[in-house]
Amino acid sequence: MVAKIESGKSLIGALHYNERKVKAGKAKLIMAQLYPNEPGHLSFDEKLFRLTDLASRNFRTKTNTVHLSLNFDLSENLTPETLCQISESYMDRIGFGQQPFLVYQHFDAGHNHIHILTTNVDADGTRISLHNIGKLKSEPARKAIELEFGLVKAEEQLKASQNIQQIKPLIYGMIDTKRAMTNIVNHVAQAYKFTSLPEFNAVLAGYNVMADRGPKETVMFNQGGLRYWALDENGVKTGIPLKASSLYKKPTLKLLNERFKLNEFLRKPFKGAISKSIDKALAKSTSHQCLKQHLAGDNIELLIRKNPEGRIYGLTFIDHQNKVVFNGSDLEKGYSAAAIESTFKTNRKPQAEIDTAMLSQVAAGGQTNKQELTSTSFDLLGDLLNPVDQSNSQNLFEKKKKKKRKKLRL
Known part of the structure; x- marks a missing residue:
């Protein structure tokens, strides 16, 4: 069993939340502790007045609403009677046994759970302290009730939820x-x-x-x-x-x-790790799509931000492994949209451009020696010096024989 306690300043707001669920068929009032009538015979005003009457007895207490939930394992199909017994035992153990409270069973989730609404002002106007109530009272109460009713322990529920991915993308119209x-x-x-x-x-x-x-x-x-x-x-x-x-x-x-x-x-401790992953992916990428694919291998998602004209103005990196989000410019200057595009251009630079640049440097008397040219560079130099097909070279460069002048006979 997992218990969650929320405090607030609006009893009517918390009551409306549960009553709206009832009207939608997603909840049912199953218990009304210390109320004059049975749950099915109480009006909205009667439910509210019982709590606001107590809250009004201490005007100095602004946080006068206690709205808690008890959540059970998916395997536990508990009856309303059992849920009422658990509610009564839990409220008594945390110091609210003498307070009026409403118990709603909710049906809007895969697991069985109830919501309990009450106030932390008692009949003589004394405020019931909520300070550290989770650790000091709720935790011991939860553990005792798990043993009393043979419930799945909260630690086991947490372990199971970590192994099962329950959060899925919203499909509008398919579910609540x-x-x-x-x-x-x-x-x-x-x-x-x-x-x-x-x-x-x-x-x-x-x-x-x-x-x-x-x-x-x-x-x-x-x-x-x-x-x-x-x-x-x-x-x-x-x-x-x-x-x-x-x-x-x-x-x-x-x-x-x-x-x-x-x-x-x-998120600061994760900055170095995500930067290394981006560097590794950038070294072998020539486009955003290519970078996306390489980063996906490290469970990092790349989102490209564009303006209405379609121009890229920013990049966002989501590390799903470490659950951190960074804009490129927040990492370092070299990870901004402009800097990464510049890296793509460098990675896309053709070998011919590099070789031509080397030849220009040699021709200009630069520091590069001819011996440093690659075989590709020599091939390029040969092509530049001999642009014509070798098979025709003999015909083109063959010397023409001089014609002998005929002597005129007198």
Whole structure:
């Protein structure tokens, strides 16, 4: 079992999240602890008021929402009754046994999981501390419940998830867009080290997703808003975008900006390794396509950035092995788009041009000695001096015999 605890400031927002799932047929309220009525007989206002009534008893506590999830292994098909028992045991062990809480069973993922909503303000207005609750209370509770109910241990779930690639590119219209987009965005944000929105998008594009701030003249852009689009097979936006704040864990621009700063330091140790791979691939490449193929052998993806006119203005390298993203210019000057194009031209330089340059140097009295010319150079020199077919040379250079003048007879 894997337990995740999120705290927030909006009870109504967390309740709306779960209730929308219920209306869409993707969740069901299976338990309402310390509520006056059974789950099926509670209105939205009754569910909310029970929690807000407690939260209002401590106005100094702004973070008054606790929204947690318990996730089970794919092999575990637990009944609603068992899920309720697990919820009750877990909440009691972390110090929320006397709090009212709502338990929702969700059906929007491959594995069985539940969401629990409550508040950390008790009946007498005392705030229940959430400081280090994960390590001090949740972890011991999780381990005890795994033994009590014979559940798959979290460590085994993590090992299994590492062996199975669960994150796949989004195919719009085939599956729940919001769920797929949430999984993709959170996976990329946590696994990869990027330092800008374009670098973030470079990885997201591989999963058919794009983070978009909107046009510069819009209110959304000026207020730091962010939305996520699904992309079709041609990389074109499709469907309706989703606000970052509507996704689980809320991958907003503000949150990403914090990741950008942290990743500046986290990706530094991998700079040398990716540079060596690029150098090795560049040495035998004469085009971007050729470079792409050579880099793919080291599990490095090359993305070419072009302006509307089709001119290449930048290159992005994604190291999928070490999960780091670098723009070429961020590595070194020699890895910029212009510098790499110059390298391609040098690699494409014909041998004849090199030989001609050597001959010019010899003719000009340069430092190169005739003895240093290659056999190819001698062949070229011979062709220059003898441009005519040898088979005709005898006829062309044969001396004509002088005709004898006939003497006139008198």
